[in-house]
Amino acid sequence: MTPSSPSTQAHEDRLLDAIEAEITRFARAEEQQQVGRARDAELEAEQAEWDAKVAEQATEEYLPDLHHDALKVAESSSSGPSPRGTKRAASDLGHQHNQENEGTRRLGNGDKSKKNK
Secondary structure, three states, X not given: OOOOOHHHHHHHHHHHHHHHHHHHHHHHXXXXXXXXXXXXXXXXXXXXXXXXXXXXXXHHHHHHHHHXXXXXXXXXXXXXXXXXXXXXXXXXXXXXXXXXXXXXXXXXXXXXXXXXX
């Protein structure tokens, strides 16, 4: 092999440096993507945990009310009304329960209309 001229050698060195720099940039980008994917996985796990807590809290809050309402419907239907009457009683009971909950929410949060005046 013949020795390269100094300008050819300098050109080859610049090409090798550029290739090394590109490999380094690629490796850093890949590393950042892995960190990003790991963070995304953490966020998804946190969201799933939060969703589970919210579902558990909702179950604890509303399950007793639903059980109580079901008992009322069962008691009213055991007295012998027609199936149509049972549906009406359940509908009325659900409406009454919604009104009771609304009143409880107002009491629990205070009367906001008076605070704003």
